[in-house]
Amino acid sequence: MDFWNTLRLALRALARNKLRSALTMLGIIIGVGAVIATVSIGQGAEYLVQQGIQSMGTNAVFIAAGSGRPGGARLGSWAVKTLTIDDMNAILREVSLIREAAPAVVSRVQVVYQNQNWNTGITGTTPNYFRIRSWPVQAGSIFGQDEVDSAANVCLLGTTVARILFGDVDPVGKQIRIGQLPFRVVGVLESKGQSVMGDDQDDRIFAPYTTVQRKISGITWIQFINASAVSREASNAAVAPITALLRERHHIRPGEDDDFFVRTQSDVADLADQTQRVMTLLLGSIASVSLIVGGIGIMNIMLVSVTERTREIGVRMAVGATESDVQQQFLVEAVTLSMAGGLLGIGVGLIGSALISNFLAWPTLISVKAIIAAAIFSAAVGIFFGFYPARKAAQLDPIEALRYE
Amino acid sequence: MDEQATATEEPSTQAHSDAALIRLEGVHKIYDLGEVQVHALRGVSLEILAGEFVAVMGASGSGKSTLMNILGCLDRPTRGHYYLDGTDVSQFSKVELARIRNRKLGFVFQQFNLLARTSALENVELPTIYAGITPQEREQRARESLARVGLAGRAHHFPSQLSGGQQQRVAIARALVNRPTILLADEPTGNLDSRTSVEIMDILQRLNEEEGLTVVLVTHEQDIAQYAKRALDFRDGKLRRDTPVRDRLIAREVLPTLPSLQDDDAAGET
Numbered sequence: 134m135d136f137w138n139t140l141r142l143a144l145r146a147l148a149r150n151k152l153r154s155a156l157t158m159l160g161i162i163i164g165v166g167a168v169i170a171t172v173s174i175g176q177g178a179e180y181l182v183q184q185g186i187q188s189m190g191t192n193a194v195f196i197a198a199g200s201g202r203p204g205g206a207r208l209g210s211w212a213v214k215t216l217t218i219d220d221m222n223a224i225l226r227e228v229s230l231i232r233e234a235a236p237a238v239v240s241r242v243q244v245v246y247q248n249q250n251w252n253t254g255i256t257g258t259t260p261n262y263f264r265i266r267s268w269p270v271q272a273g274s275i276f277g278q279d280e281v282d283s284a285a286n287v288c289l290l291g292t293t294v295a296r297i298l299f300g301d302v303d304p305v306g307k308q309i310r311i312g313q314l315p316f317r318v319v320g321v322l323e324s325k326g327q328s329v330m331g332d333d334q335d336d337r338i339f340a341p342y343t344t345v346q347r348k349i350s351g352i353t354w355i356q357f358i359n360a361s362a363v364s365r366e367a368s369n370a371a372v373a374p375i376t377a378l379l380r381e382r383h384h385i386r387p388g389e390d391d392d393f394f395v396r397t398q399s400d401v402a403d404l405a406d407q408t409q410r411v412m413t414l415l416l417g418s419i420a421s422v423s424l425i426v427g428g429i430g431i432m433n434i435m436l437v438s439v440t441e442r443t444r445e446i447g448v449r450m451a452v453g454a455t456e457s458d459v460q461q462q463f464l465v466e467a468v469t470l471s472m473a474g475g476l477l478g479i480g481v482g483l484i485g486s487a488l489i490s491n492f493l494a495w496p497t498l499i500s501v502k503a504i505i506a507a508a509i510f511s512a513a514v515g516i517f518f519g520f521y522p523a524r525k526a527a528q529l530d531p532i533e534a535l536r537y538e
Numbered sequence: 539m540d541e542q543a544t545a546t547e548e549p550s551t552q553a554h555s556d557a558a559l560i561r562l563e564g565v566h567k568i569y570d571l572g573e574v575q576v577h578a579l580r581g582v583s584l585e586i587l588a589g590e591f592v593a594v595m596g597a598s599g600s601g602k603s604t605l606m607n608i609l610g611c612l613d614r615p616t617r618g619h620y621y622l623d624g625t626d627v628s629q630f631s632k633v634e635l636a637r638i639r640n641r642k643l644g645f646v647f648q649q650f651n652l653l654a655r656t657s658a659l660e661n662v663e664l665p666t667i668y669a670g671i672t673p674q675e676r677e678q679r680a681r682e683s684l685a686r687v688g689l690a691g692r693a694h695h696f697p698s699q700l701s702g703g704q705q706q707r708v709a710i711a712r713a714l715v716n717r718p719t720i721l722l723a724d725e726p727t728g729n730l731d732s733r734t735s736v737e738i739m740d741i742l743q744r745l746n747e748e749e750g751l752t753v754v755l756v757t758h759e760q761d762i763a764q765y766a767k768r769a770l771d772f773r774d775g776k777l778r779r780d781t782p783v784r785d786r787l788i789a790r791e792v793l794p795t796l797p798s799l800q801d802d803d804a805a806g807e808t
């Protein structure tokens with residue numbers, strides 16, 4: 134019996150019990166659908182992470198005060214006072230791989246414009262910061278070095294802060310209050326969206342670091358250095374000389390832990406990769422469990438079908454079907470069932486991810502690889518779980534089968 | 539009849555006269571049920587020539603169905619030989635037997651055994667699926683076959699929409715579709731009323747007379763056996779009597795004497 138005939142037969146047999154076929158496929162549909170949807174969401178997350186890494190700035194090297202080592206005696210960037218603007222200048226001077234750098238001093242502040250009130254973060258830095266992070270203004274301009282030198286009360290607003298305080302009004306040139314001090318808004322930054330960690334990078338104010346140090350935080354040190362290396366490779370190569378330099382400057386003896394940590398863009402990318410791997414593993418387990426459950430459902434229904442159609446099998450054998458004809462017929466039926474389930478599942482998954490990306494405003498990326506894998510795996514499930522029932526059908530004795538009530 | 543099918547069989551492994559289409563030599567069938575052994579056939583030897591119409595008679599449990607299963611290549615004898623068309627098929631493999639069933643034999647059962655929710659035409663087509671012929675020819679042959687049993691107009695009816703007699707005729711059409719040399723019918727009228735039974739016998743007689751089809755029919759009803767040309771009597775797994783049928787009935791002549799039922803389309807379309 135040729136393949137098309139067998140397929141036609143299988144489709145007919147399945148169409149004959151539509152509800153049953155549909156219920157049997159449900160396991161596979163849900164399994165495959167869930168996997169396709171979660172992979173799409175995962176890929177969306179991956180995309181966000183990539184965006185986040187991009188937004189750190191190209192060739193970025195990030196230095197923070199405090200120990201980055203989990204588990205060890207951990208000191209937050211806020212408690213450690215050893216990182217200074219002189220450290221930054223030393224790095225710029227002595228580590229040739231680093232092209233530019235900007236300090237960051239952060240704090241939480243209450244900002245007020247007329248009757249609008251908002252609690253947000255402030256970052257004190259230098260004009261370099263915005264070039265390193267490729268973060269231009271959409272209105273006004275970035276404050277200058279002389280305003281840093283004079284610790285002027287000027288600030289840049291992230292779009293979220295601008296929207297909340299000013300609504301439709303143009304903030305540039307307006308006076309706002311940060312804590313008790315009056316500040317002049319010199320510009321509004323472009324929107325940067327969510328960070329790798331998922332927080333809103335536009336909910337933030339920027340001012341000269343000198344101003345934040347002296348007038349808001351009352352400190353003399355800095356918390357972070359955002360640096361930029363001459364190339365992507367250089368950003369990794371710069372970690373060792375920066376570490377050596379800072380240990381020396383901070384008088385850290387061999388064997389003692391660093392009181393700072395250095396991260397590069399590729400560190401973050403690695404972390405993202407690792408997250409992705411865990412995610413893939415997790416999805417893989419969900420997929421295999423649901424496919425196995427679906428496969429058992431198919432096996433069950435195929436066994437029922439073989440029993441129900443014992444006489445049919447007897448008749449087919451009496452008129453000349455060989456064992457392999459019968460086996461093929463039931464195997465193709467099982468595979469048709471599982472593949473139809475797989476294809477419907479892919480459809481459900483695609484619709485699901487479209488809905489998620491619509492209603493949760495989460496980017497989803499359709500993975501062609503996942504779709505192909507889902508199709509292949511559902512076929513494999515049909516073959517694996519359909520084999521035993523098909524074998525059972527093929528090994529029926531025609532005489533017994535014909536006599537079966 | 540089917541030159542091709544015959545030509546492709548294994549060469550004959552014996553040297554007996556090939557006049558007999560069917561030839562059994564000391565056939566035993568023992569069902570081994572572990573504790574007991576059921577000796578269903580105890581040394582049956584017989585010959586059936588091409589074009590014969592044989593009725594196999596006997597009480598229930600006398601081994602009629604066992605014999606038919608062996609003749610029909612659904613089962614193999616425990617001992618003895620079965621020469622079909624001169625070839626010893628008693629040791630053939632399952633695949634070879636399936637091929638013989640497909641090409642040379644047609645089966646008709648007491649319970650019709652049509653596939654439910656499958657049209658008459660597709661039921662008739664069933665054996666052709668396993669014969670490796672083109673879909674066009676398959677349908678063509680199935681239609682011809684249906685016409686031979688007077689059901690050309692019922693091609694797209696489901697078994698549930700047909701009377702018992704019509705269903706059995708569809709089953710006969712299915713048995714004929716691959717142009718077999720032998721038609722094996724195990725109590726084909728067992729589920730039918732007497733008039734319908736005679737109609738079925740009419741079809742079998744016509745196929746036998748007009749097309750030379752060899753018919754072997756199992757029945758325990760004496761009046762059905764009267765339509766055959768030769769009667770074999772079985773008792774306890776042995777052939778007790780082998781006699782020509784005296785006062786053979788011709789269904790075509792009997793039918794007009796029977797009260798007509800509403801199911802009367804057999805006459806019109808043949």
Ligand SMILES: Nc1ncnc2c1ncn2[C@@H]1O[C@H](COP(=O)(O)OP(=O)(O)O)[C@@H](O)[C@H]1O
Pocket residue numbers: 569571576577578596597598599600601602603604605
């Ligand atoms: N598959 C089987 N297993 C065991 N015994 C069987 C089997 N088929 C038939 N028999 C026995 O073989 C004998 C002949 O049966 P069967 O050929 O069906 O008789 P008939 O068709 O004449 O009524 C009976 O005693 C029956 O019980």
Ligand SMILES: [Mg+2]
Pocket residue numbers: 602603604
């Ligand atoms: Mg019987």
